[in-house]
Amino acid sequence: MRVVLDSNIYISALTLPGGTADVALGEILSGRATALLSEPMLGEILGVLGRKFSADREELARTALFLSELADAMRMAGEQ
Numbered sequence: 001m002r003v004v005l006d007s008n009i010y011i012s013a014l015t016l017p018g019g020t021a022d023v024a025l026g027e028i029l030s031g032r033a034t035a036l037l038s039e040p041m042l043g044e045i046l047g048v049l050g051r052k053f054s055a056d057r058e059e060l061a062r063t064a065l066f067l068s069e070l071a072d073a074m075r076m077a078g079e080q
Helices: 007-015 020-029 039-052 057-070
Strands: 034-036
Touching: 007 020, 007 039, 039 057
Parallel strands: none
Antiparallel strands: none
């Protein structure tokens, strides 16, 4: 099953471990679901983590790599 998670779910899962958002992320990590993630959404997630959670460049780079590998290679925007 392919899923599109709201950027707030990713942000919550990354900043508040043990919350409800972890359940959704766990489904993806376990392979029961495949995440679809667009480049604009990834940019939004990284921007919020940098601005509101003071993530430094290294943390943001690791997060970008993690989410990119986690998400399906297909882009949501523009592909049919």
